[in-house]
Amino acid sequence: MSEVVAPDSLKLGAPFGSVVALLLMAALVAIVVLGLREHQSLADPRKRWVLHVLRLLTGIAAALLMFQPRWLGQTVEQVQGRVAVLLDTSRSMSVQAGSASRLAQAQSVLGPALDAAGDKPSLFAFGDELTSLSRAALADPQLPLADDTRIEHALRELAQTQNAGLGAIVLVTDGADRSPGLTASTLASLGVRVHTVLVADTAALSDVSIQSLHADPVAFLHQPAQVEVSLRAPAGHTSPILVTLRSGTEVVREVSAELAADGTATLTIPFTPTRIGRAAYTVSIPTDENDAVPANNERAFVVRVVRERLRVLLVCGQPSWDARFLRGFLKGNPSIDLITFFILRTQTDNSMASPEELSLIPFPTQELFEQHLASFDLVIFQNFDFGPYQMAQYLPRIHDYVVNGGSFAMLGGDRSFGAGGYVGTPLADILPVRLLAGEHAMDLAELSPQVVADSTHHPVVELLPHAADNVAAWRDAAPLLGSNRVLGLREGAQALLVHPTLTGDGGDPMPVLAVGAAGRGRSLALTTDTSYRWSITTAGRSGDASVYERFWDRALRWLARDPLLDPAQITTDREQYGPGAKLRVHVWLRDEHYRALGPATFRLTLADAHGRSLQQLAIETDADGKAELSLAAPSEPGAYLLSVQREGQSEALASEWLVVEVGGDELADPRANPPLLRAIARATGGNYYERLSDLPLLDALPRTRTHVLSVTARTPFDSAWFFALAVGLFACEWWLRRRFGLR
């Protein structure tokens, strides 16, 4: 221990705050200056100078009285403090430096150094957070790695929490810091010296890496999106780099990147999502055998794919109230792009006008059903008969459009279903109902369709969450004025609303509203042309017109495959995870008819982007078909697919993508940063060691800390004598001014 006297420091008092002090000072200066100007009127220069001197001395004395300067002195001692070792355990420390990783090298040196120290240093690890580290943990070759490096945060937290007796921090790191705006000079305020030890090969790192990926978190279905990729290669790497974008195992696009002179390249890769929901993509570059960090050659990102606008083609066989209300609903929905065609005039109508006096346009069947059919998400035939418009040739196209993933709805009327001549056509194969031809194809009796008990939870008819309320809402809706007759359901289809009295050929109640799958597409049949009565007529009775709007909103969303209405769903608490992170999974399983699958046992599979199964777990669903579980995220980077299957089956009931990022940006630039470590050491009074082997014994490191023993203050102007002196100077000046003839 050594005791020293620190240099004095001067402190000024500021009466009534700095603003008042400034005003007082300004007034004092003004008084002095005015006095000096007044003295200029004296002819005798000796008298003038005497008064000048007295005025100045009086002003100075007043200022000293007012501000009372104090001289402060400290007596301090330099004491030997404790040493804390701070080891960087971020993922960049896993980079190979010679024969071993940076971290392994640090572990091999620090262990013996700690053992050899007489005064045992405390040991800490840091990445994004500061944690204490035991001696045993230091020897662990599987030490957990952090996905970030925050040197300043770790130093400040350590200095704050270990303040008592801390003499020096030994910072062992590669310096690949990611703190935004870190400047070493700001660390001088830590109050403790930091010895920095570089753990890295200072030679240029042979690493070609994907430095960053930037993609919008949301993309639109069938609309071009893009990801911006930044690459970095060591100096001298001149050959182009092949960048591959994959969705699962499928190669979406390959782009060759030309590097700039500084070894960097930025390129934009376009892609077009083809499925609604969460989509995982990976971007990869080839890995050279000498590549120091293969992990940063592949990175993944997740995009949430939504439908920009639902494109609907509505073809109405004639203007009707049903068409009017449906068109009004569709036009009022800002998320729908609607193309409507009404057949306003048939061949038997006589408009009594020349074509030039009419606003009619030809029905562009070829354009709609040959050129642009695939661009629609949903096609609705509302009481439309194809026969008069030579459309038979296009029916197979509509059939194929649905089988390949499109959606189709047929709404009733005297030109629909069997009455519209669709029996035996390709459209009959995709409709969820079997058609009846002939004169009995329509029933004119009023009806109040009933919700099928087994279908109350189907989203199309689930207007209210509670089954009883839902049934009541449908029961209270205004009755319909007749329906098309159908034979029954097509195989695999589901009746949602049925006729209260009529039955199909199998004896079951005749479907009024039915849905079904056709290939990869969906279809809906509503066998009435008076569904508008669920709007205006129901509202006239109850004041509530929402049955119609809720029904059509849900019907459109179901037809458009809104993921929120999928019968079986997997959701995870996040989209991206670190390696080994806790992954919470929620599963809600219902069959295609929206009946809960439970209680039952299912299999949850975690597979990589190549379809290789990594983990399988048995899950138990409750009576609602719901289950929750947690599992560890994979340790390797990339995109992963979670799926649920029935036991003994491979077909997935539901699936969801997630991404594991190893390091992410942490590994994007793992180059060592000696200048930063040198600057930290210089700013805090510590030493910089460029190699681990340069580190001396920990006991020999400078580790003194300054301890203040006492503080002394001297205030020479806080005395009656000085006050008397000031008053005397003022009186003397005043007396002489009078003597010299001034006022």
Added chain:
Amino acid sequence: MAAAIMRARVFTAMFCSAWLFAWFFACLAISVAPARVRAIGERSVVDLRSIDYTGRNPALRPTATKRWAWEVRQRTSVDTKLEPTHVRFSDPTLFETPLVYWSGDQAFAALSEAEVQGLRRFVSFGGFVIIDDASPEDTGFDGSVRRELARAFGSSALTRLSDTHVIYRSFYLVSRPVGRVQGPPYLEAIEQGGRVAVVYSRHDLGGAFERDNLGNYTSSVMPGGERQREMAFRLGVNLVLYALCLDYKDDQVHAPFIMRRWAGRP
């Protein structure tokens, strides 16, 4: 030469006679033949339903809506009820069908609160009201109907309809509204939720439509004669088509066709 002229006259006389004969029986058939069932039942077809109210002249244009419905059915693909019905604004069955026709030729007493409430609810739930002043020469009906519209929708709700509104091209290309009289060169309307919900015509459309049981028009149309009557029918058809299709003809796909035809007109 004279023989040729004679043959032409005979031919013309025969043609005209045949045409008149066919026309007469067509009119007769319409008035006596049962209505053809179209759509799924007669109840779901378009009913040009007249509004009954206290103070209405019961003898006013008794067949106008029937003729109007027939013209719409003959000229377009719309199924109309050939025996239109009547309803009051206070009747619970008002909401059975979304179109009503409100006409009058004289001042009338204030509607009841229930009727005003019914009118307001009918429009807000999606209904469409066509108001026709059958005596545009005086202000009796006009004053009363404006008073009632102000009660139901506020005094500033009724505004002039732009002459480019889709109502003027929902089926025919109509350059100005006319009826039995030429009237003002505009229609008035109340818009709700982005659509025209109430249209007010001061042209006596019903007067132009009205025929007696023998098929003769009951009112002469001034000043344009039969051409003006035809234009009135076209406006009537357009109003029904607008009620059924809304702004369908405003869709982008129609724009090039309609613009070309507008450009080709004098």
